[in-house]
Amino acid sequence: MENNISNQWISKAVIFLSSQTISLFGSSIVAYAIIWYITLETSSGNVMTITILCTFLPQILISIFAGVWADRYSRKKLIIYSDLFISLSTLALAAFFMAGMTSLNLIYFASIVRSVGAGIQGPAVGAILPQIVPVEKLTRVNGISSTVNSVMQILAPAVGGLLLAAAGFVYALFFDVVTGVIAVIIMSFLKVERVASSEEHASAMGDLKSGLRYAVSNKLIKYLLLFSSLFFFLITPAAFLTPLLVERSFGGDIWRLAANELSWTIGALLGGIAVAVRGEIKNRINAMAVSCLGFGLTFALLGIVPDFFMYLSVMLVSGMFTPVFNTAAIVMIQESVPDQMLGRVFSIISIIISAAMPLGMVVFGPLADVIRIEYMMIATGLLLAVLAVYIFSNKSILMYSQEK
Numbered sequence: 001m002e003n004n005i006s007n008q009w010i011s012k013a014v015i016f017l018s019s020q021t022i023s024l025f026g027s028s029i030v031a032y033a034i035i036w037y038i039t040l041e042t043s044s045g046n047v048m049t050i051t052i053l054c055t056f057l058p059q060i061l062i063s064i065f066a067g068v069w070a071d072r073y074s075r076k077k078l079i080i081y082s083d084l085f086i087s088l089s090t091l092a093l094a095a096f097f098m099a100g101m102t103s104l105n106l107i108y109f110a111s112i113v114r115s116v117g118a119g120i121q122g123p124a125v126g127a128i129l130p131q132i133v134p135v136e137k138l139t140r141v142n143g144i145s146s147t148v149n150s151v152m153q154i155l156a157p158a159v160g161g162l163l164l165a166a167a168g169f170v171y172a173l174f175f176d177v178v179t180g181v182i183a184v185i186i187m188s189f190l191k192v193e194r195v196a197s198s199e200e201h202a203s204a205m206g207d208l209k210s211g212l213r214y215a216v217s218n219k220l221i222k223y224l225l226l227f228s229s230l231f232f233f234l235i236t237p238a239a240f241l242t243p244l245l246v247e248r249s250f251g252g253d254i255w256r257l258a259a260n261e262l263s264w265t266i267g268a269l270l271g272g273i274a275v276a277v278r279g280e281i282k283n284r285i286n287a288m289a290v291s292c293l294g295f296g297l298t299f300a301l302l303g304i305v306p307d308f309f310m311y312l313s314v315m316l317v318s319g320m321f322t323p324v325f326n327t328a329a330i331v332m333i334q335e336s337v338p339d340q341m342l343g344r345v346f347s348i349i350s351i352i353i354s355a356a357m358p359l360g361m362v363v364f365g366p367l368a369d370v371i372r373i374e375y376m377m378i379a380t381g382l383l384l385a386v387l388a389v390y391i392f393s394n395k396s397i398l399m400y401s402q403e404k
Helices: 002-006 008-042 045-072 075-098 104-132 135-166 169-187 204-217 219-234 236-240 242-249 254-278 284-302 308-319 321-336 339-367 373-393 395-401
Strands: none
Touching (some): 008 242, 045 104, 075 104, 075 169, 135 321, 219 236, 219 339, 219 373, 242 254, 284 308, 284 373, 308 321, 321 339
16 A cells, blocks of 8 residues: 555656646647748748747746646646646647738747746746655656656757648648647646645735745855856757758758757757656766866757757757756756745746846847857857856855755
8 A cells, every 4th residue: 555655656757747748749840841941941040030029928927827827826727827828829820821811920929928927837846846756756757857858859940840841831830739738638637736835825925035035045056056057058059050050051841950959859868768767967067067168068069060960960969968968957946946946946047047048149149140150059059068167166056055
């Protein structure tokens, strides 16, 4: 009987991870389809910048309150309602395109609406896992999640490319609607209690202020926020401008754009498997610094390699660092932050990411129409390497990372 009770977390984790994996699969297909559609239709860094701003800026605004909601209300319901909201916006975009209304402004608007849904969902997703999984299993489960998500993201560009080439942009949108509904159905079977907040009678703004005070007073979280803001600003060219780099330097074939994404996600799959098998990352800060150094060196190489297949090989190696970085950061937060504060802390992290990357696109996007993207990859790669060396050499950061 005790064995059954102690293993109930496994079935809950399977339900949650299955729902999120299917949801991510559909969202990834739409994300690729939008980027490729814009790349092939415009080949413009400015248009890509506007799209990225529409994708991230709304998350900043909504995430200010989403963390409070994740700590006050049912995280399960927030995830379900967000998925439905995103699916409806995608369905509306598909309907407009079927009616012959193919303005870029519609893509911008749909990106804004989807961003709001993602901003609400993010803190709830990050905070719900410690309710389901024992603390000692968090690293392994996050590693498994990263591996499964990598498999889906390997399939996503392949499926997205096939749909875009054979059926068109609209069918890629419909696919996301279907996967969103399936994810909601699966998530409805998850049984999880709402976390009892210690500040039930405080105002939403009061909850938000307490979350900010906690983040600033917790030295580890404060260092993590500073590190994350610099890191995500510097990875912006690699995250968003490589499709333009491929199109301009190697050719605009769909298979090349798909291969660009596939090589990264295959690397992420291999890295996720390594994390899941290992089951533990002892020094999380060191793991993040090593990943930062790995990203920096491989990004710089992406700006140098002259051959497309060499480029893909470097992308694969670069992708291997992704699950190491993500798992180390997520588990560090999940282990260090009280459960009733998790939503707000993940919300603040989301705001940092959502602000840093659009800011990066404001700088790097217009530059992409003036100078070669390869030069930006080299410069940002070297700066990431410098950031990694600073983290390694900063003893106070290492000290705080060892405190629980």
